[in-house]
Amino acid sequence: MRRRGAGSTTDVAGSALIEARRLTVAYGPEPVIVDVDLAIESRDLIGIVGPSGSGKSTLLKALLGDIRPRHGSVSRGNGVSVGFVPQVEKIDWNFPVTVAECVGMARAHGLRTPWISRSERMEIAAVLDRLGLHGLGERHIRDLSGGQQQRVFLARALFTGADVIFLDEPTSGLDVKTRHEVLHLLGDLNAEGVTIVLTTHDLNGIATHLPTIVCLNKTVIGAGSPDQILVPDILERTYGSPMQILEHGGMRVVVDAGPNASILPFERRMDETVSGL
Amino acid sequence: MNWSDLTAPYAFEFFRNGVYVATMAGALCGLVGCYVVLRNMSYIGHGLSHAIFGGYAAAGLIGVNLFLGAGIWGVVTALAIGGIVRRRPIGSDAAIGVVTTASFALGIALVERYGSPGRSADALLFGNVLGVRPSDVWLVAGVSLVAVLFIVFAYRPLLFTTFDEDVARATGVRTTLIDTLLMIVLAATVLATMNVMGVTLIAATLVVPAVVARMVTDSFSKMLAIATVVGAISGFGGMNLSFHHDLPSGSTIVLVGTAFFVVAYLGGGRLRARAATVAHAH
Numbered sequence: 001m002r003r004r005g006a007g008s009t010t011d012v013a014g015s016a017l018i019e020a021r022r023l024t025v026a027y028g029p030e031p032v033i034v035d036v037d038l039a040i041e042s043r044d045l046i047g048i049v050g051p052s053g054s055g056k057s058t059l060l061k062a063l064l065g066d067i068r069p070r071h072g073s074v075s076r077g078n079g080v081s082v083g084f085v086p087q088v089e090k091i092d093w094n095f096p097v098t099v100a101e102c103v104g105m106a107r108a109h110g111l112r113t114p115w116i117s118r119s120e121r122m123e124i125a126a127v128l129d130r131l132g133l134h135g136l137g138e139r140h141i142r143d144l145s146g147g148q149q150q151r152v153f154l155a156r157a158l159f160t161g162a163d164v165i166f167l168d169e170p171t172s173g174l175d176v177k178t179r180h181e182v183l184h185l186l187g188d189l190n191a192e193g194v195t196i197v198l199t200t201h202d203l204n205g206i207a208t209h210l211p212t213i214v215c216l217n218k219t220v221i222g223a224g225s226p227d228q229i230l231v232p233d234i235l236e237r238t239y240g241s242p243m244q245i246l247e248h249g250g251m252r253v254v255v256d257a258g259p260n261a262s263i264l265p266f267e268r269r270m271d272e273t274v275s276g277l
Numbered sequence: 278m279n280w281s282d283l284t285a286p287y288a289f290e291f292f293r294n295g296v297y298v299a300t301m302a303g304a305l306c307g308l309v310g311c312y313v314v315l316r317n318m319s320y321i322g323h324g325l326s327h328a329i330f331g332g333y334a335a336a337g338l339i340g341v342n343l344f345l346g347a348g349i350w351g352v353v354t355a356l357a358i359g360g361i362v363r364r365r366p367i368g369s370d371a372a373i374g375v376v377t378t379a380s381f382a383l384g385i386a387l388v389e390r391y392g393s394p395g396r397s398a399d400a401l402l403f404g405n406v407l408g409v410r411p412s413d414v415w416l417v418a419g420v421s422l423v424a425v426l427f428i429v430f431a432y433r434p435l436l437f438t439t440f441d442e443d444v445a446r447a448t449g450v451r452t453t454l455i456d457t458l459l460m461i462v463l464a465a466t467v468l469a470t471m472n473v474m475g476v477t478l479i480a481a482t483l484v485v486p487a488v489v490a491r492m493v494t495d496s497f498s499k500m501l502a503i504a505t506v507v508g509a510i511s512g513f514g515g516m517n518l519s520f521h522h523d524l525p526s527g528s529t530i531v532l533v534g535t536a537f538f539v540v541a542y543l544g545g546g547r548l549r550a551r552a553a554t555v556a557h558a559h
Contacts, residue, residue: 066447084447095315095440097497105437108450114432115498140495160448 016041017080017164017195018063022072025055025062031070032058034219040164040197045190047207048199050216051239056199059216060166063197083157085167088149088174093142099152100124100137106156127155131185147178151185158194165189167198171206179205203230203254226252286520294409295473298417299512299530302470305421306479307486307508308428309466311501312459314487315439318369321358323480324377325467328354330476331384338391344416348468354380355460363456405472405526413472420469424462428501431455436497478527482508485534492541507537 016039023036033055040046040063048056061067062074064082076082083106097105103124104116116124128137131151136144141152150170157165170186171179183206190196200206207213213229215221215238222234230252235243244257286292306322313321329351336346354376361372428435437445438452446452467479474482490503515530522529 061447064447065449066443082448084444086441086444090443092440095497096491096495096500097436097440098495101436101497102440105433105440106448108434108437108445112433114429138496142495162448 016075016077018074018076018082020059020063020072020074023059023062023069023074024071025058025067026070032218033062033216035072036216036220038063038214038220038223040195042163042195043190043193044195044197044212045186045210046197046212046214047210048197048214048216049201049203049207049238052201054217054238056201056216057168060168060197060199064166080163081161083160083162083165085150085153085157085165085170087169087172088146088153089172091141091149091153093149095141097141098137099128099133099139099141099144099155102141102152103127103137103156103159106160124155124159127159130158131155145178146174147181150174150178150182154185154189158189164195164197167196169200170198171200171202176205183209208252208254230254232257282521283517286517291409292516292520294411294414295526296513296516297414298409298473299516299526300509301414301417301421301512302473303482303486303508303510303512303515303530303534304505305417305424305466305508306470306482307490307504307506307511308501309424309463310483310485310487310508311490311504312435312439313463313483314491316369318362318373319484320370320480321355321373321463322467322483324358324373325351325355325464326471326476326479327381327384328377329380329464329468329471331380331382331387334384334387334391338387344468348465350380351464351468352461355464356457359456359460363453405475409473413469417469417473420462420465424466427458427462431458435459474527474530478531481531481534482511485531485538486511489534489537489541492538493544507534511537 019039020036023033023038024031025033036059038059048059050056058067062069064084065074065076100116100121104120107120124137125134128134131154133148133151133155136148141149144152154165154167167186171182174182179202186196186198187209198206208226208230211225212223213226214223215229215234217238217240221238222229230245232243232245235245235254242257244255246253246255287296310322313319329347332350332354333343333347335350336343339346357376358369358372361367361376362369367375434445434450434452434455437450438455442452466483470482471479486504486508487500489507490500494500494503511530511534515533516526518524518533519526519529
C-alpha cells in the first residue's frame with residue numbers, strides 16, 4: 001500500500017492493483033469523503049478504520065467501482081477483479097440457498113449453465129475445504145455458526161478468483177473467539193497471496209493486528225504500520241477524542257483518554273432496587 | 278366416478294385448451310413467482326394485473342391492438358415500480374400500491390365512461406378459463422418459453438441479484454439490466470395469464486406455489502422446481518375439479534394451491550419452523 005502524498009510525482013499506477021487519486025464522493029451536496037489518495041498493491045492486507053460516518057463503507061464502495069466519484073478517480077489495473085464480502089447483518093438469512101449455491105452464484109459473468117458443473121463442484125469443495133467448511137456444501141446458510149457464515153461469503157469471493165477481496169466490517173456481531181478465527185484466516189489467506197482490504201471499527205480487536213492501517217475521517221488522516229499510525233495525534237484527529245496508547249504483550253492497545261472516559265462505571269444508586277436481585 | 282367420467286370433458290376443445298393454458302400458466306407463475314416472493318414483492322402480481330386492466334381499457338379507447346396496448350402498459354408499469362424501488366425513497370409495497378392502483382382506477386373510469394373495448398370486463402376481472410381460445414394457448418406457451426430461457430441463461434446473475442443485489446452490483450453484475458428483464462418477463466406472465474385467472478386471482482398463482490416450495494426446501498434450485506410443479510398441478514387439478522363440481526375455474530385453481538399450502542404447513546414441526554421464517558421475512 002502506498003499513500004500518495006500531495007507532492008508525490010511518481011506514477012504508481014503501474015504497480016497498484018487499484019488506486020484512488022484525489023477521490024471525492026458525495027451523495028448530496030456535502031461530500032462523504034474528500035481528496036482520498038490510496039493505492040492498493042498486490043498482497044496488501046489493509047484495515048480502514050474510523051468513527052461512524054467517517055466514510056469507511058463509502059470508500060470501500062468507491063474502490064470497488066460501485067459509486068461514481070464526484071471528483072478524482074479510481075483506477076483498476078488491467079484484468080484486476082474484485083470480490084466483496086458484505087456485513088453479515090446485511091444478509092437475508094431466510095433466503096433459500098445452500099452453502100454451495102451461495103458460493104456458486106458469484107460466478108455470474110458470461111453464459112453459464114444454471115446448474116453447477118462437475119468441475120465447479122470440485123472447485124467449490126476445494127474452496128470450502130480451504131476455509132474449514134468441509135462437507136457443509138448442502139447445508140442452508142442459516143444452519144452454520146457465525147464464523148462459518150462469514151467464511152461462506154469469503155469462499156464466494158475466492159471462488160470468483162478475485163484479485164482483491166474487500167470486507168465490510170467482517171467481525172461485527174461476532175464473539176471474541178470467532179473474531180480471532182476470522183482474523184487468523186484472513187492472515188493465512190494474505191500469506192497465500194490474497195490481497196485484502198477491510199473496514200473495521202474495532203481498533204484493538206482487529207486493526208492493531210493488521211500490517212497496514214488507514215485512518216479515515218472524511219479524508220485519509222494517516223496510513224502505515226500500527227507503529228506509525230497508532231499514535232495519539234493521528235487517533236485524536238481521526239476520532240475527534242483524545243486516545244492513549246498502552247503496550248500489552250508487544251502490541252499496541254488503544255484506550256479512550258478523553259473527558260468522557262471517566263463516565264464508566266456508573267455507580268448503582270442504592271435507593272433503587274433492581275428487579276431480580 | 279369412473280375413468281370415462283374423468284376423461285369425458287376432454288372431448289371438448291374448449292376444455293382441452295383450458296387445461297393446457299391452466300397447467301402452463303400455473304407452472305409459469307410458480308416459476309416466476311419464486312423471484313417475486315423472494316424479492317418481497319408478493320403483491321406485484323396483484324398490482325400488475327390491475328395496472329394491465331387499465332392499459333387494456335386505454336388501448337381500447339385509443340384503438341390500438343388490445344393485447345399490445347395492455348402489454349406495453351404492463352411493462353411500463355413494471356419498470357416504473359422497479360425504478361422506484363431501486364431508488365429507494367419508498368418501499369416496494371408502497372411503490373406497487375401507488376403505481377398500480379392509479380392505473381386500475383384509470384381503467385375502471387375508462388370502462389365505465391366508454392364501455393368495455395373487447396372481452397367483458399368481468400371476464401378480465403375474474404378470469405374465464407372456459408373462454409380460452411387457441412391463440413391464448415400459444416400466447417401462454419410462448420411466454421413460458423421466454424421465461425424459461427431467461428431464467429436458464431441468466432440463472433446465476435438473477436439469483437445473485439435477488440439474494441444480494443448490492444454485492445452483485447459491486448462485483449460487476451449488471452443488476453439494472455437483470456431487474457429490467459425480470460420485470461418484463463413478469464409483466465408478460467401476468468398479461469398472458471390474466472385471461473385465465475382474472476385480475477383478482479393472479480396474485481395467488483404467483484405467490485402460493487413459491488411459498489409452498491419455500492416451506493419444504495432450503496435450496497433455491499429445488500424451490501424453483503417444486504414451485505413449478507405445484508403451480509402446474511394446481512392448474513391441472515383445479516381445471517378438472519372445476520368441471521366436475523361445477524365451480525369457477527380460477528377460484529378452484531387457487532384453492533388447490535391453497536390445499537398444498539395447508540398440507541405443507543401442517544406437514545410437521547420442521548416445515549412449520551420454515552413457515553414461520555417465511556412469514557417473518559415477508
